[in-house]
Amino acid sequence: MSARDTIFNKVRGALKPQADQAARAALVAERLTNAPKGVIPARGQLLDGERVTLFCTMAERLSASVERVANYDAVPAVAAAYLRERNLPASLRMGSDSRLAAMPWDQQRALQIRKGASDGSDEVGLSHASAAIAETGTLVMVSGTDNPTTINFLPEHHIVVVDAADIDGDLEAVLTKIRTRYGKGKMPRTLNLISGPSRSGDVEQKIILGAHGPRALHIIVVGA
Amino acid sequence: MEITSPTFKQNSGAALADAQLQKALGNVRGGFIDKRRKAIDALPEFDRLRDNARDIKNHTLDNLDLYLQAYEAKVVEAGGQVHWAETAEQARSIMLDICRAANARTVTKGKSMITEEIDLNDFLERNGIRPVETDLGEYIIQLRHEHPSHIIAPAVHLNKEQVEADFRRAHTHLPASRDLTEPESLLDEARGVMREEYFAADVGITGANFLVAETGTSIIVTNEGNGDLTQILPRVHVVLASIEKIVPTLEDAAQILRVLARSATGQDMSVYTTLSTGPRRSGDPDGPEQYHVILLDNGRSAMLGTEFQEMLRCIRCGACMNHCPVYHAVGGHAYGWVYPGPMGAVLTPSLIGVDKSGHLPNASTFCGRCESVCPMRIPLPKMMRHWREREFERGLNPATQRYGLKLWAWFARRPVLYRLATSIAMPMLGLLGRGKGRFGYLPLAGGWTKYREMPAPQGRTFMQQMRGRKAVAKGLA
Numbered sequence: 001m002s003a004r005d006t007i008f009n010k011v012r013g014a015l016k017p018q019a020d021q022a023a024r025a026a027l028v029a030e031r032l033t034n035a036p037k038g039v040i041p042a043r044g045q046l047l048d049g050e051r052v053t054l055f056c057t058m059a060e061r062l063s064a065s066v067e068r069v070a071n072y073d074a075v076p077a078v079a080a081a082y083l084r085e086r087n088l089p090a091s092l093r094m095g096s097d098s099r100l101a102a103m104p105w106d107q108q109r110a111l112q113i114r115k116g117a118s119d120g121s122d123e124v125g126l127s128h129a130s131a132a133i134a135e136t137g138t139l140v141m142v143s144g145t146d147n148p149t150t151i152n153f154l155p156e157h158h159i160v161v162v163d164a165a166d167i168d169g170d171l172e173a174v175l176t177k178i179r180t181r182y183g184k185g186k187m188p189r190t191l192n193l194i195s196g197p198s199r200s201g202d203v204e205q206k207i208i209l210g211a212h213g214p215r216a217l218h219i220i221v222v223g224a
Numbered sequence: 225m226e227i228t229s230p231t232f233k234q235n236s237g238a239a240l241a242d243a244q245l246q247k248a249l250g251n252v253r254g255g256f257i258d259k260r261r262k263a264i265d266a267l268p269e270f271d272r273l274r275d276n277a278r279d280i281k282n283h284t285l286d287n288l289d290l291y292l293q294a295y296e297a298k299v300v301e302a303g304g305q306v307h308w309a310e311t312a313e314q315a316r317s318i319m320l321d322i323c324r325a326a327n328a329r330t331v332t333k334g335k336s337m338i339t340e341e342i343d344l345n346d347f348l349e350r351n352g353i354r355p356v357e358t359d360l361g362e363y364i365i366q367l368r369h370e371h372p373s374h375i376i377a378p379a380v381h382l383n384k385e386q387v388e389a390d391f392r393r394a395h396t397h398l399p400a401s402r403d404l405t406e407p408e409s410l411l412d413e414a415r416g417v418m419r420e421e422y423f424a425a426d427v428g429i430t431g432a433n434f435l436v437a438e439t440g441t442s443i444i445v446t447n448e449g450n451g452d453l454t455q456i457l458p459r460v461h462v463v464l465a466s467i468e469k470i471v472p473t474l475e476d477a478a479q480i481l482r483v484l485a486r487s488a489t490g491q492d493m494s495v496y497t498t499l500s501t502g503p504r505r506s507g508d509p510d511g512p513e514q515y516h517v518i519l520l521d522n523g524r525s526a527m528l529g530t531e532f533q534e535m536l537r538c539i540r541c542g543a544c545m546n547h548c549p550v551y552h553a554v555g556g557h558a559y560g561w562v563y564p565g566p567m568g569a570v571l572t573p574s575l576i577g578v579d580k581s582g583h584l585p586n587a588s589t590f591c592g593r594c595e596s597v598c599p600m601r602i603p604l605p606k607m608m609r610h611w612r613e614r615e616f617e618r619g620l621n622p623a624t625q626r627y628g629l630k631l632w633a634w635f636a637r638r639p640v641l642y643r644l645a646t647s648i649a650m651p652m653l654g655l656l657g658r659g660k661g662r663f664g665y666l667p668l669a670g671g672w673t674k675y676r677e678m679p680a681p682q683g684r685t686f687m688q689q690m691r692g693r694k695a696v697a698k699g700l701a
Contacts (some may be wrong), residue, residue, distance in 0.1 A: 004308035006522045007467065011289045014528035028290040028472070031283075032438050035473040038276040041269045041482070061497075095509070117509035120423060136492045143511060150510045153452050172480045178474075185298060187439045189505050190456070193248050193497040198449040201489070202361035202377065203407035205251040211360065212415055213449025213496065 033184075037172050044135030044169030049224065051134045055167045056221065058137025062196030063209055064217040072103050072161075072222055079159055080108045082218055083124060086157070093122035093155060097146040100128050100161065117148035118155060125155035125214075129162040131174045135193055139219065140174050143190035152192050158214040160194075164223035225343055225371055227576060229560030232583035233550070234692070239264050239554040248381050249555050252374070256546035259490025267486065277480045278601045281537040284470055285528065291437040291470045292519070298440025302502030304515040312342035315520045319344065319462065323353050323517055326457050326460045328426035334444060334451030335359035336431030337375055337540060338520060339560045341575070344429075354430075358450035360414050371668045373556030375563065376488050376542040381555050384410065418450070428454040428512065432465035433539065434519070441501045442517065445484065445494040452498055461500070461512035466520045468536040474499075474591040480539060483599035488541040502669050503586065523575045531610045535570050537600040538681045544594035544604060559584055566594035570607045578611055585611035646685045654681045 001009075046054060056066045057122040069078055083090055091112040094100055105113055118125055127147045139160050143149045152158060168174050171193070182188060198213030209215060228235055239245055264270045284291055296306045309315035311679040323331060331348065333339060333355055345355045345366070357366040361379035365372060367390045372378030379387070388404040391413055403409055430451050434443040442463045444451045455461045471477050485491040504511035527533055545565025556564035561581065563571050569584040578585075585608035594604045615621050616629070635642045657663055657680025663675050672678055684692070 002308070003310045003314055006310050007308055007519075007525060008289055008292070010525035011292070011467070011519070011528060014525055014530075015289070024287060025290060028287050028294070029580065030512075031472045031609045035438060035475045037475050038280070038479040039269050039272045041273075043265060043267070047602070074528060097241070109692075111270050118317035120419060138493055138497075143508060144505075145507055145509050148509045149456050171481070172475055175478065185439055187302070187441050187499060187501040189501055189503070189508060189511055191499040191501075192452070193493065193499075194495065195491075195497075196495050197491040198447065198495055200360045200411055200448045201255075202359070202364065202379055202448075203382075203387055203410055204248070205255045205377065205380065206407050208408050208411050210415070211411060211450065212358065212418060212453055 004061055035175075035179075037203045040170050040172060041135060046134065046169060050068040051169055052164045052167050052221065052224065053071060054164055054220075055134040055137055058134065059139075059196070059217075059219055060137070062137050062201075064137070064196050064219050066219045066221060068164075068221045068224075070223070072099065074118065075103050075161055075220055075222065076105050076108045076111070078220055079126060080111050082157075082159060083111075088123050088157065091122070092124055092126050092159075093118050094126040095147045097128045099163075100126065118150040119198055120154045122151075122155040124157040124159065125151035126159045126161070127151050129160050129166065132167045133169070133171055133193075134167055135170050135173060136137070138171075139192075139194040141194060142188045143192075144188065148188050149192065152194065153213045155214060156210075157216045157218065158197070159218045159220065161220045161222060164221050167221075225339070225346075225561070227561050227580055229576070229581040229584060230573060232560055232587060234470060235558035235560060236554040236587075239558045244383060244386070244567075245381055245555055248383050249552060252377075252380055252546060253552050256490070256542075260487060260543060260546070261490075263490040263492060267482075267492075270394065270483070273479060273482050274599050274601055277483050277539075277599060278537060280471060280476045280479060281600060284472060284476075285468065285533060285536055288442070288467065288470065288528065291472060292467060295435055295437040295440055295470055296519075298437065299502070299515075299576060300440075300515055302438065302440050302515075303505075304502045304517060307516060307518045307612075309518055309520045309522075312520070312522050315342050315464065315518055315522070316344060316347045318518050319464070320348070320351055320353075322460065322462055323348070323427050326426050326514075328353055328460070330354045330356060330421065330425045331427040331429055332356050332358050332421055332425040332454045332458065333362070334428070334430035334446065334454045335362050335378070336429070336464060337372070338431050338466055339429065342464075342520070344464075355421070356418075358418055358421065358449075358454050359446070359448060360411060363414055363418070364390060367391075371562070373564065374542060374545060375540050375565075375567075381557065386602060412544065418453075420562065422453045423459045425454075425458045426592075427460040427462060428456075428458040429462045430455050430465060432463050432469050433484070434471050434477045435465055435469045435473055436472075436477055436499075437470055439501055441474070441499045443477055443481075443497065443499050443638040445481070445497050447489070447491075447495045449496055452496055454608070455498075455500065456511055459512060460514040460516070461503070462516045462518065463500075464518045464520065466524055468524050480599075484539055484541055487543040488598040497503065527574050532570065532574055532607055535567075535574065535601050535603055535607060536569070538567055539600060540567075541599060543597045543599065546591040547597050548592075549589060549591060559587075566604045566608070570602075570604055570611070573611050573614075578615050578671065579620055582611070582615045585615070643685070643687055650681045650685050654683070656680070
């Protein structure tokens with residue numbers, strides 16, 4: 001007998017004798033289909049503007065820095081200023097996200113734009129978030145050519161652009177959108193929920209920013 | 225790893241006398257408890273989330289066969305491969321086959337207690353494959369050839385001076401004059417060393433905090449980002465997880481995530497919560513070409529349907545050990561195997577046998593703090609009591625303990641005799657001890673008086689006092 005069969009036999013044998021296997025199967029199928037929401041904390045259940053403010057507050061509490069701009073055209077200048085203020089090389093790694101591509105990067109003549117996945121040599125990466133969660137100050141990143149996953153982790157500094165209209169109250173609202181976008185039961189290859197820059201508390205339980213992922217996370221919120 | 229649980233008492237004695245360890249354990253008593261409290265106070269829905277998390281897991285365990293089937297089908301649909309392992313040995317052999325097929329020489333590893341449980345590192349090394357732990361704490365203890373002393377803070381038993389010495393010994397390619405006195409510089413150095421390993425690795429191994437049946441997704445939760453670099457840079461990603469990690473839906477995972485990080489580190493969310501579904505897709509510029517899941521039983525199915533089933537709700541947050549006075553005193557290594565603290569005292573006998581680990585469920589004062597902080601509401605003291613019963617039934621505890629218990633039970637079942645005996649013994653002891661008010665030595669109670677004094681009884685017995693109080697209460701009414 002295969003290990004798979006043995007495990008299933010043991011599991012089925014151990015479960016309490018179920019009177020109605022069909023009812024059990026129906027219950028499981030129903031949960032998988034309907035994916036009922038559980039307890040949603042009140043914290044993120046706010047009006048649009050308040051929700052964006054809560055997201056910014058929560059993200060800053062996690063040691064991310066947050067900047068708000070009125071529209072996408074303002075992003076390149078803000079990103080260039082971030083690099084200048086920190087004496088970073090004038091170079092940015094980004095994917096092929098059309099919202100990023102449409103920004104007026106040509107106005108930042110000194111800035112070198114490197115396209116594609118990160119190979120570990122980039123000081124600064126730029127991504128566009130799919131969504132964000134106000135309840136916890138979390139960014140939601142989806143893998144693919146638009147925003148390669150390596151950019152989320154390899155550069156020392158990660159700048160993330162998020163549309164204020166994409167900031168949801170809670171994780172469940174994001175999951176609903178993902179299901180609409182990818183189809184029921186389907187997921188992007190990698191979905192990263194990012195809450196602040198990387199950190200470790202492994203030496204004497206002292207929290208230090210900048211473990212294996214980015215040392216700094218800078219969030220640019222576009223729109224009100 | 226060598227099991228030293230049978231010598232728990234000697235291990236504890238050594239731990240209590242270890243000044244370095246005692247200093248490091250101060251960090252557990254300090255940080256974790258306050259941080260958890262603050263995070264929970266800021267979330268009024270916390271207890272309702274705990275109830276829901278418990279109910280989700282109970283429902284899943286009652287239908288585990290169906291959810292495992294659904295999960296497997298979804299992983300395959302997303303292009304992943306599912307392997308089943310009944311034992312640790314089978315899991316190791318599957319892992320080796322995957323590594324060999326990938327011509328792997330170096331594998332990076334995200335933090336995983338299951339790989340500790342199956343002793344994966346030693347096994348890979350014996351087979352010519354170099355495992356590299358990438359979590360800072362795990363990396364430190366790998367350099368020291370030790371095992372984790374805490375399920376989420378593996379190096380909590382160490383001080384920074386010890387880590388500095390290990391880094392100087394291991395990283396001889398770096399200048400000897402460098403400053404490594406602060407945790408910051410230690411972390412920087414590990415970051416630099418690890419960057420090269422991530423790119424050199426052929427296979428990346430992670431555990432899973434959750435496996436989602438609805439979508440075939442595995443979820444890991446980390447703060448350092450090491451788990452992500454481990455799984456996106458090598459050509460092959462292997463997830464090793466035990467069968468009880470299943471949850472039905474993404475929404476169910478979202479519920480339990482809300483109690484996990486708060487209970488563990490006092491964070492609302494860990495920095496990185498990563499949901500992975502299958503390998504690299506067409507057009508993807510990064511990510512693994514192969515995605516494997518090894519589903520391990522290793523004793524879990526034998527807990528289903530028994531009084532220990534509820535232990536399978538455990539999400540490995542570590543809150544029980546963070547709040548345990550015994551863990552605070554002796555640390556994790558004294559427990560003698562992979563899982564320390566209250567959750568270890570319940571799980572270890574299930575996995576390696578109560579004959580080897582009977583001391584663990586006895587190493588509790590039953591103060592109940594573990595149960596009161598457990599996000600999954602696991603009745604840990606009750607289950608430790610079940611292990612004590614099994615130990616007694618099988619005659620595994622020492623003869624003196626057994627005869628003592630039997631003698632007490634004989635009296636306890638005869639209330640008249642019991643009251644008579646205590647009503648004679650208590651005033652006598654009170655009389656004998658009236659000088660100092662306490663005893664430095666008592667016959668038959670040497671185990672107690674060896675380490676502390678026994679207070680001399682004052683006045684009447686408990687039962688007599690209760691009768692007195694009832695009489696007063698009646699008089700008042």
